[in-house]
Amino acid sequence: MSQQLESEFIKQLEENQNIVHKICRLYTNDQDAHNDLFQEVTIQLWKAYPKFRGDAKFSTWMYRVALNTAITLYRKSTRRVKTTDYDNVxxxxxxxxxxxxxxxxxxxxxxxxxxxxxxxxxxxxxxxxxxxxxxxxxxxxxxxxxxxxxxxxxxxxxxxxxxx
Known part of the structure; x- marks a missing residue:
């Protein structure tokens, strides 16, 4: 990918990263899971960025990719036995x-x-x-x-x- 595309992506991600952090807080219970989900969302955003056409605002597109990634990972995690650490609820x-x-x-x-x-x-x-x-x-x-x-x-x- 071009250097310009990478620079645009990084700029957009930095300006809108709070969106991803909020979604991560919603779908995780601890900091490690939050960090893992943030990383996965960032990877998915990067993979999808070349296809971003600008039909919607970047933030709207970012919400959609981040929520879809979080929901997909959440569904996969619910197939396992789930425990809750009440300190992190x-x-x-x-x-x-x-x-x-x-x-x-x-x-x-x-x-x-x-x-x-x-x-x-x-x-x-x-x-x-x-x-x-x-x-x-x-x-x-x-x-x-x-x-x-x-x-x-x-x-x-x-x-x-x-x-x-």
């Missing part, structure tokens, strides 16, 4: 200064999100990223109406998980 949010009540609410939310299936997690993630339903539908490859319906169902499901 909640997300490690270090850059936010929150009070005890906010921290407790975040812990409840993240615990509930961890119980969702892979598509539902992706929906919640994109919704919390303030993506509109058009962007969500483009990223997940579903219709806008389907994204709205699924999101309403997920909201109900999360409410039932948090308040049984």
């Amino acid at each position: 909640q997300f490690k949010i270090t850059d936010l200064q929150e009070d005890d009540e906010t921290a407790e609410q975040l812990t409840l939310l993240y615990g509930a999100v961890k119980q969702l299936n892979d598509i539902e997690k992706a929906l919640v993630f994109l919704y919390l990223e303030d993506k509109n339903y058009k962007e969500i539908s483009e990223t997940l490859g579903i219709s806008e109406v389907n994204a709205r319906v699924k999101m309403n169902r997920v909201k109900t499901k999360l409410t039932n998980i948090i308040n049984p």
